[in-house]
Amino acid sequence: xxxRKFAALAAGTALLSMAAGSNAVAEDTxxxxxxxxxxxEAAALNVLKEDLExxxxxxxxxxxxxGGGEAAMTALRARVTAGNAPTAVQMLGFDIIDWAEQDVVAxxxxxxxxxxxxxxxxxxxxxxxxxxxxxxxxxxxxHSTNWVWINKAALDAAGGKAPESWEExxxxxxxxxxxxxxxxxxxxxxxxxxxxxxxxxSRSAMISTRPRSTISTRRRSAPxx
Amino acid sequence: xxxxxxxMAKLRTYVDDNFSGRDWNLASAxxxxxxGGMQMMGDWAKGEFLKAxxxxxxxxxxxxxxxxxxxxxxxxxxFVMFQVGEDKQKAQQMMASSVxxxxxxxxxxxxxxxxxxxxxxxxxxxxxxxxxxMADLAEANAGGGLFGSMAHGHGAxxxxxxxxxxxxxxxxxxxxxxxEAVEELQNAVAAAQ
Numbered sequence: 001x002x003x004r005k006f007a008a009l010a011a012g013t014a015l016l017s018m019a020a021g022s023n024a025v026a027e028d029t030x031x032x033x034x035x036x037x038x039x040x041e042a043a044a045l046n047v048l049k050e051d052l053e054x055x056x057x058x059x060x061x062x063x064x065x066x067g068g069g070e071a072a073m074t075a076l077r078a079r080v081t082a083g084n085a086p087t088a089v090q091m092l093g094f095d096i097i098d099w100a101e102q103d104v105v106a107x108x109x110x111x112x113x114x115x116x117x118x119x120x121x122x123x124x125x126x127x128x129x130x131x132x133x134x135x136x137x138x139x140x141x142x143h144s145t146n147w148v149w150i151n152k153a154a155l156d157a158a159g160g161k162a163p164e165s166w167e168e169x170x171x172x173x174x175x176x177x178x179x180x181x182x183x184x185x186x187x188x189x190x191x192x193x194x195x196x197x198x199x200x201x202s203r204s205a206m207i208s209t210r211p212r213s214t215i216s217t218r219r220r221s222a223p224x225x
Numbered sequence: 226x227x228x229x230x231x232x233m234a235k236l237r238t239y240v241d242d243n244f245s246g247r248d249w250n251l252a253s254a255x256x257x258x259x260x261g262g263m264q265m266m267g268d269w270a271k272g273e274f275l276k277a278x279x280x281x282x283x284x285x286x287x288x289x290x291x292x293x294x295x296x297x298x299x300x301x302x303x304f305v306m307f308q309v310g311e312d313k314q315k316a317q318q319m320m321a322s323s324v325x326x327x328x329x330x331x332x333x334x335x336x337x338x339x340x341x342x343x344x345x346x347x348x349x350x351x352x353x354x355x356x357x358x359m360a361d362l363a364e365a366n367a368g369g370g371l372f373g374s375m376a377h378g379h380g381a382x383x384x385x386x387x388x389x390x391x392x393x394x395x396x397x398x399x400x401x402x403x404x405e406a407v408e409e410l411q412n413a414v415a416a417a418q
Contacts, residue, residue, distance in 0.1 A: 028313075028315055028316035028319070029313060029316055030313070030316045030317060030319075030320045032304070032320075040272070040336050040337070041336075041337065043336060044332070044333040044334075044336040044337050045333070047329055047332045047333055048320075048323055048324065048329055048333070051323050051326065051329060052316075052319065052320060052323055055319060055323075057316045057319055057320065058316075080307070085307035085308060085309060086307060086309075087306065087307065087309055087313055087316065087317050087320065088304040088305065088306050088307070088317065088320055088321075089304065089305050089307060090302055090303070090304060090305075091302075091303055091304075091305045092300055092301070092302060092303070092377060092378055092379070093300060093301075093373065093377060093378035093379035094378045094379070094381070094382050094383065095378060096303060096305055099305060099307075100305075104307055104308055105305055105306060105307055105308065106306040106307060106308050106309065106314075106317060108306055108318070108321050110318070111318050111321050111322050112321075115322060115325060117325060120343040120344055120345045121342055121343060121344075122342075122344060122362070122366040122371055123366070123371075124299070124366070124371040124372065124373065125299075125301050125342055125371075127373075128301060128303060128373075128379070129303055136305060136306060137303040137304060137305040137306065138303060138304045138306070138320075138321045138322075138324035138325050139301050139302075139303045139324075139342035140301070140302045140303060140304060140324055140330070140333060140342060141301060141302050141330075141333065141334050141337060141339035141340065141341065141342055142297075142299045142300075142301050142339055142340050142341070142342055142358075142362055143267055143268055143269065143299060143300050143301070143302075143338075143339045143374075143377075144267065144268055144297045144298060144299045144300075144340075144358060144361070144362070144374075145266075145267040145268075145298045145299070145300070145374045145376065145377070146289055146290045146293045146296065146297065146298045147265070147266060147267060147268055147270070147287055147288070147289065147290070148263050148264070148265050148287070148288050148289070148290055148291075149253065149256055149263060149264045149265075149266060149270050149271070149274065149285055149286075149287055150256070150262065150263040150285060150286040150287075150288065151256045151257070151259050151261070151262060151263065151284075151285060152282075152283065152284055152285055152286055153259060153284075154256075154259055154261075154262045154263075155262070155263075155286060158262070162286055162288045163288070163291045164291055164292075164294070165291050165292055166232065166291055166292055168291060169291040170235065172262075172263075173236075173239045173262070173263075176239075176262035176263075177239065181259065181260055181261060181262050182239075182240070182241040182255060182260060182261045182262065183239035183261075183262045183263065184236060184239035184240050184261070184262065184263060184264070184265070185241075185252040185253070185255035185256050185260075185261030185262070185263065185264045186240045186241075186244045186247070186252055186264070186265075187244060187246075187247040187248055187249040187251065187252040188244045188245035188246055188247055
């Protein structure tokens with residue numbers, strides 16, 4: 001590097017930090033893109049907003065409802081393309097990895113290490129909160145899908161014992177059928193059926209062969225190649 | 226694998242004729258009213274029961290799909306932080322920290338029906354199903370039984386997910402035998418990768 005280039009760079013850096021300093025004094029702001037717009041969800045998110053505002057951080061809300069996040073991803077694409085990404089974006093699963101691969105996400109290693117996130121966040125979640133070894137996201141929650149919701153009176157009429165095996169499940173379902181109700185209440189929207197089958201499906205397709213871990217390893221190793 | 230499809234075909238025999246096109250929350254309503262016995266659905270179904278004034282343990286029972294106690298299939302909402310100007314980075318780090326605050330994780334998830342992403346959050350504020358969800362998550366995490374949900378983009382990239390969805394849906398609708406479905410699944414996943 002020539003001395004002239006170095007001097008120019010140093011001057012530029014000084015200007016940049018001065019500018020950043022004055023802005024930081026003026027206002028700390030987060031702009032948050034999310035689709036938690038229904039009553040209960042909005043109330044839940046408000047807890048976060050109030051916590052930040054009590055620390056002097058202004059919350060700029062960017063709600064994009066609809067489509068389980070698809071509309072939000074479209075809005076995000078436009079902002080990132082314009083070079084003006086929001087501060088934080090609600091996101092799920094492999095979408096996170098897709099954005100991380102484009103080198104547009106921030107690095108949270110300092111705060112994550114200071115607060116010991118690695119010790120309290122399950123490793124399976126960290127697969128989505130970290131990319132290439134760096135923290136890029138704060139996980140909010142865990143929804144889980146392998147639940148069965150049973151009407152208590154209907155269960156009592158079918159013997160009263162919650163099934164613990166496939167055979168016990170079939171026995172309860174048969175009994176409910178005899179009792180004249182629809183044993184399995186099911187919706188047939190596209191994309192819902194695999195969830196219904198997942199518990200047995202996942203045991204053979206995912207738990208033993210684990211396509212996910214092989215896939216994510218392959219995808220992760222790509223950027224370092 | 227074939228057994229998984231055989232079991233799904235068996236489950237199909239317990240579904241009524243009007244299931245096609247029904248929203249999941251209407252299936253929850255059937256269980257709430259007692260015209261349906263049970264529903265296999267993620268923890269967001271609990272909100273429907275609670276809204277109808279039903280109590281866990283008294284009016285409805287929550288269990289893991291029989292045979293999967295110890296395993297949890299999950300999806301996780303996260304706040305991904307994007308690269309922003311230097312003037313916004315301090316606030317961004319503060320927000321990242323606030324999301325991870327145990328008090329926020331408890332308050333938010335009590336309302337949302339999910340459980341905290343941290344495994345060290347006190348469970349006092351949660352109902353019985355929420356407490357079970359938290360204990361199950363910790364158990365699955367410790368025992369290597371925590372797996373991303375295929376249906377929510379946590380099990381595989383979108384192309385693979387869609388390929389699996391198509392085969393499973395076709396089989397559920399009786400268009401494929403279990404043997405055919407096993408072969409189709411392998412072909413479809415290989416083609417999507």
